[in-house]
Amino acid sequence: MSRENTLRYVILGLLSHKERTGYDIKKCFQQEVGDFWSSRHSQIYPEMLKMEEQGLLASRKAITGQKLEKKYYSLTDAGKKELEEWLQAPLGSIVPTRDDFTIKLYLIDDAADPRIPILFQQEISRHQIHHRHLTERWKELFTDPEERERHYGHALILRQAIDREAQRLAWLKKEYKKLPKK
Amino acid sequence: MSRENTLRYVILGLLSHKERTGYDIKKCFQQEVGDFWSSRHSQIYPEMLKMEEQGLLASRKAITGQKLEKKYYSLTDAGKKELEEWLQAPLGSIVPTRDDFTIKLYLIDDAADPRIPILFQQEISRHQIHHRHLTERWKELFTDPEERERHYGHALILRQAIDREAQRLAWLKKEYKKLPKK
DNA sequence: TAAACCATGTAACCCGTTACATGATTAT
DNA sequence: ATAATCATGTAACGGGTTACATGGTTTA
Numbered sequence: 078m079s080r081e082n083t084l085r086y087v088i089l090g091l092l093s094h095k096e097r098t099g100y101d102i103k104k105c106f107q108q109e110v111g112d113f114w115s116s117r118h119s120q121i122y123p124e125m126l127k128m129e130e131q132g133l134l135a136s137r138k139a140i141t142g143q144k145l146e147k148k149y150y151s152l153t154d155a156g157k158k159e160l161e162e163w164l165q166a167p168l169g170s171i172v173p174t175r176d177d178f179t180i181k182l183y184l185i186d187d188a189a190d191p192r193i194p195i196l197f198q199q200e201i202s203r204h205q206i207h208h209r210h211l212t213e214r215w216k217e218l219f220t221d222p223e224e225r226e227r228h229y230g231h232a233l234i235l236r237q238a239i240d241r242e243a244q245r246l247a248w249l250k251k252e253y254k255k256l257p258k259k
Numbered sequence: 260m261s262r263e264n265t266l267r268y269v270i271l272g273l274l275s276h277k278e279r280t281g282y283d284i285k286k287c288f289q290q291e292v293g294d295f296w297s298s299r300h301s302q303i304y305p306e307m308l309k310m311e312e313q314g315l316l317a318s319r320k321a322i323t324g325q326k327l328e329k330k331y332y333s334l335t336d337a338g339k340k341e342l343e344e345w346l347q348a349p350l351g352s353i354v355p356t357r358d359d360f361t362i363k364l365y366l367i368d369d370a371a372d373p374r375i376p377i378l379f380q381q382e383i384s385r386h387q388i389h390h391r392h393l394t395e396r397w398k399e400l401f402t403d404p405e406e407r408e409r410h411y412g413h414a415l416i417l418r419q420a421i422d423r424e425a426q427r428l429a430w431l432k433k434e435y436k437k438l439p440k441k
Numbered sequence: 442t443a444a445a446c447c448a449t450g451t452a453a454c455c456c457g458t459t460a461c462a463t464g465a466t467t468a469t
Numbered sequence: 470a471t472a473a474t475c476a477t478g479t480a481a482c483g484g485g486t487t488a489c490a491t492g493g494t495t496t497a
Contacts, residue, residue, distance in 0.1 A: 082456075086362075087362060112356070113355055113365055114356075116457075117459085118476090119460090119480095120458080122479090123478080126478090142465070143466090144464090145464085146477085147475090148477080164366070164367065165374060165377070167381060168359050168378075168385055170388075173294060174295050174420070175265070177350050178350055180269060180295055182415060183272075183295055184275070185412050186410055186411055188411040193412075195347070203353055206353075207353045226370075229368055230364040230366070230367050230368035230375075233434065234361045234364050234365055238356070241427075248422070252415065282449075285448095298486095299485075301450080301485090302484075302486080304448095305450080323447080323493085324495090325493080326493065327493045327494065328449085328493090329448070329449095330449080
């Protein structure tokens with residue numbers, strides 16, 4: 078958990094190019110952004126209300142169909158300033174992994190334990206799924222090289238995530254093979 | 260955040276070979292274990308009390324010096340069973356990165372933005388620090404190859420963490436060089 | 442004797458998840 | 470018609486951090 082209310086800055090960032098509703102933000106988190114940050118609508122709506130009260134966001138209402146109200150939020154000058162400041166603020170220090178595979182391996186600690194190969198299989202499987210998912214996303218978004226240029230940051234972090242998964246899978250398979258045969 | 264009360268299992272794991280006090284657990288998190296999992300004493304003590312109430316832990320009191328009371332906890336049979344079950348339970352699915360460098364890069368998104376090289380410098384710096392820290396730890400613990408065999412899991416995850424940091428640093432430096440000169 | 446460390450707890454608060462709750466619109 | 474999706478909220482709870490609070494022991 079980033080305790081520094083990062084959600085607020087992500088929202089500011091997502092609103093920095095165009096106005097959006099809370100629902101739009103929610104959809105972002107279900108789509109591409111969700112690979113890097115996500116929150117539920119039950120956290121998004123109250124947060125945006127608070128940000129409006131604090132003068133970081135402005136809103137206008139619009140009607141779709143007969144009565145469905147949408148609330149479009151946009152950045153105020155204070156909101157823009159808040160975002161700029163955060164973007165320039167130093168990064169936090171690196172926090173513990175808190176990854177269940179890692180901690181289980183630490184606690185079992187014995188290469189001959191029969192639970193070790195199972196653990197590796199599970200870990201390999203979930204990273205394969207994740208790797209495939211990210212690769213799919215890449216194809217969707219960045220098959221066109223022009224898109225890669227238009228969205229430098231996004232392409233970069235997605236590429237990096239894919240490489241990381243590939244490297245992790247290679248490491249896992251290597252260590253899996255080295256396990257003592259029972 | 261692992262929402263599944265992982266702390267409880269980490270505590271069970273740390274108690275599985277010898278009895279310890281809450282303070283001992285806290286010290287573990289400040290030392291080697293802390294690279295992979297950590298919690299504060301204000302969370303540890305109440306959690307251990309609850310685990311005792313639930314019959315997972317047993318405790319005995321001891322006096323150091325004239326009156327300083329220590330409370331040593333150990334696993335009950337129920338506690339051992341709980342730990343075994345968790346160790347065999349399937350791993351959770353992979354969660355979003357929630358890393359501030361990543362999300363900032365996503366939000367800036369423009370290779371020509373002057374904040375990008377600064378961001379890279381910050382990221383490189385904090386990973387260098389972390390890499391050095393982990394390498395130090397390795398020297399401390401695993402210079403002796405026999406220790407590496409005695410603590411297979413620990414050696415493995417530490418090695419993996421070091422490799423990951425090294426690979427990440429290489430990637431960061433490569434991309435930093437590719438940035439457009441201003 | 443003073444500082445650092447040992448040792449154990451509680452309280453307030455923040456972030457995030459799950460569940461509760463409601464109603465409109467669109468596509469089949 | 471009905472299911473899926475759009476749209477916006479609130480409530481309860483769990484896990485984690487910071488701060489509050491207290492006292493004993495060891496080491497320089």
